[in-house]
Amino acid sequence: WKSVIAIFEGEKVPFSVVMGNHDGEMLPKSDIYDLLLQSSYFIGENGVENIHGVGNHVVPVYSSDGKSRAALLYCFDSNDYPTVKDYGTYDWIHFDQVAWYREQSARFTKENGGKPLPALAFFHIPLLEYNDVMETGTVLGHK
Numbered sequence: 001w002k003s004v005i006a007i008f009e010g011e012k013v014p015f016s017v018v019m020g021n022h023d024g025e026m027l028p029k030s031d032i033y034d035l036l037l038q039s040s041y042f043i044g045e046n047g048v049e050n051i052h053g054v055g056n057h058v059v060p061v062y063s064s065d066g067k068s069r070a071a072l073l074y075c076f077d078s079n080d081y082p083t084v085k086d087y088g089t090y091d092w093i094h095f096d097q098v099a100w101y102r103e104q105s106a107r108f109t110k111e112n113g114g115k116p117l118p119a120l121a122f123f124h125i126p127l128l129e130y131n132d133v134m135e136t137g138t139v140l141g142h143k
Helices: 001-010 030-034 096-111 129-134
Strands: 057-062 069-075 120-124
Touching: 001 030, 069 096
Parallel strands: 069 120
Antiparallel strands: 057 069
16 A cells, blocks of 8 residues: 555646455555555545445545535445345445435535536446346447
8 A cells, every 4th residue: 555655646646545345354444544645646535434434535636726616436345255145246336425425426416506516436346236237238338
């Protein structure tokens, strides 16, 4: 992680990180975030306590003049491996994380005069629903 951080610091480029299912295997995710937070170029957060995952955060994207928010990037830890194997071998974004997202979205919408900001979500483990779309036969490209 120190080598990754050094790349961004060397280029003086801001960066954020979302955790994946293998990231916490050698070092706890909270320790990884402790390293990330030492960099002045890291624009993420350690995340919210009492919900699943480490590092769930929102990155605001500002207008070209820097005066107002133009968009939001929601960053989710899609977690590691489930304790219940009924739904596959990889974990997912949990309901408490979705509730956190809804709270954040409502707050930013209110702060923006009731108009939702354009947004993207970033996470590592694909949603199970992606399989439903792939099976329709109407998808172009490769899985």
